[in-house]
Amino acid sequence: MKKKIAIAMGGYSSEYRISINSGNMVYKNLDRSKYEPYRVHIMQHEWFVVADDDTPYPINKSNFTVKIKDKVIVFDCVFNTIHGTPGENGLLQAYLNLVGIPQTSCDFYQAALTFNKRDLISVLKPYGIKTAINYFLNKGDEVLVDEIVGKVGLPCFVKANKSGSSFGITKVKNAEDLEQAIKFAFKEDDEIIIESFLDGTEVSVGVITYKGEVLALPVTEIVSENEFFDYEAKYLGKSQEITPARISDEQTLEVQEIAKHIYSRLKMRGLTRSEFIFHNNQAHFIEMNTTPGLSEASILPQQAAKANISLTDLFGSAIEAAL
Numbered sequence: 305m306k307k308k309i310a311i312a313m314g315g316y317s318s319e320y321r322i323s324i325n326s327g328n329m330v331y332k333n334l335d336r337s338k339y340e341p342y343r344v345h346i347m348q349h350e351w352f353v354v355a356d357d358d359t360p361y362p363i364n365k366s367n368f369t370v371k372i373k374d375k376v377i378v379f380d381c382v383f384n385t386i387h388g389t390p391g392e393n394g395l396l397q398a399y400l401n402l403v404g405i406p407q408t409s410c411d412f413y414q415a416a417l418t419f420n421k422r423d424l425i426s427v428l429k430p431y432g433i434k435t436a437i438n439y440f441l442n443k444g445d446e447v448l449v450d451e452i453v454g455k456v457g458l459p460c461f462v463k464a465n466k467s468g469s470s471f472g473i474t475k476v477k478n479a480e481d482l483e484q485a486i487k488f489a490f491k492e493d494d495e496i497i498i499e500s501f502l503d504g505t506e507v508s509v510g511v512i513t514y515k516g517e518v519l520a521l522p523v524t525e526i527v528s529e530n531e532f533f534d535y536e537a538k539y540l541g542k543s544q545e546i547t548p549a550r551i552s553d554e555q556t557l558e559v560q561e562i563a564k565h566i567y568s569r570l571k572m573r574g575l576t577r578s579e580f581i582f583h584n585n586q587a588h589f590i591e592m593n594t595t596p597g598l599s600e601a602s603i604l605p606q607q608a609a610k611a612n613i614s615l616t617d618l619f620g621s622a623i624e625a626a627l
Contacts, residue, residue: 317388
C-alpha cells in the first residue's frame with residue numbers, strides 16, 4: 305500500500321514563498337508508485353491541503369488528518385519543507401512528535417538549536433569548530449558602538465539571530481552605519497548577532513542521511529555579485545554557485561569532515577546544508593540549515609545531482625529514514 309505523505313510547506317515567516325517552491329519540487333518528484341503525496345500549506349491562520357484542482361481542505365490540528373470528499377486521510381509521514389517558523393525552529397517537529405507522526409527533518413531540540421545562530425555557535429565552540437568573532441544583542445539592550453567595533457572590527461555583519469534566506473542582514477563598513485543596521489535586523493527578530501568579517505572563499509556543504517549512511521555531498525562554492533550572499537544572490541540569480549567548489553582536494557575533504565562532524569555531534573537527521581568561509585585558509589563555520597531549499601534554484605539539489613543522486617531518490621530516502 306502506498307504511504308500517504310504530507311508535504312508541509314509555507315510557514316509564518318518572510319520565507320514562506322521560498323518554502324512553497326521547495327514543497328512543490330518535492331511534490332513533483334516523489335515516486336508515485338510508492339507514495340501518495342499531499343501538499344499541506346501551513347499558514348499563520350490556517351492549515352490546509354491543496355488538492356489538484358486547487359480546492360483547500362482544512363487540516364484537523366488535533367491529529368493532523370484531513371477530510372477530502374468524505375474520506376479522512378491519515379498521513380504516514382510529513383516531508384518538512386518549511387523554512388523559518390514553525391518548521392525550522394522545532395515547533396512543527398514537537399507538534400508532530402506529540403501526535404505520533406514521523407517527519408523528515410531533525411528532532412525539535414536540534415531544530416530549535418540550529419535555528420538560533422547564537423546558541424549553535426556556543427554549543428559548537430567546545431568541539432574546536434572555528435567561527436567568526438561574535439557580539440550578541442537583545443532588543444532593548446544599550447547599543448555601545450565603540451565596544452562592538454572594538455570587538456568585531458570593521459567591516460562586520462549584523463544579522464537577525466533567528467532568520468533565514470538572508471532576511472535582516474547588513475554588511476556594515478562604517479561605525480556610523482551600525483545603529484541603522486541593528487534597527488533593520490530587529491525588524492526580523494528580537495535577538496541579533498554581529499560578526500567579524502571573514503575574508504575568503506565561501507562554500508556550502510550538504511550533509512544528509514542517505515540509505516542509512518551519513519553522506520557529505522559535493523561542495524558548492526558561492527560567488528555573489530553583491531556584497532555578500534544575500535536574498536538577491538540566493539534567489540534572483542545574483543550569484544554563481546559552482547559545484548564542485550574551486551578549492552583543493554585537501555580543503556574539500558576538510559570542510560566535508562567538519563560538516564559531517566557537526567551533523568553527528570548534534571545527532572542530526574534528514575537533509576542539512578552548512579555554510580563555511582575559508583578565512584586564512586581555514587574553514588570557519590557560519591550556520592546550519594536543517595530544512596534547506598529544494599527548489600530548482602537551490603544548492604542542495606545541485607549537489608545531489610553532482611553525486612548522481614536523483615531528486616526522486618533523495619526525497620524518497622529522506623522519507624524512508626523518517627519511517
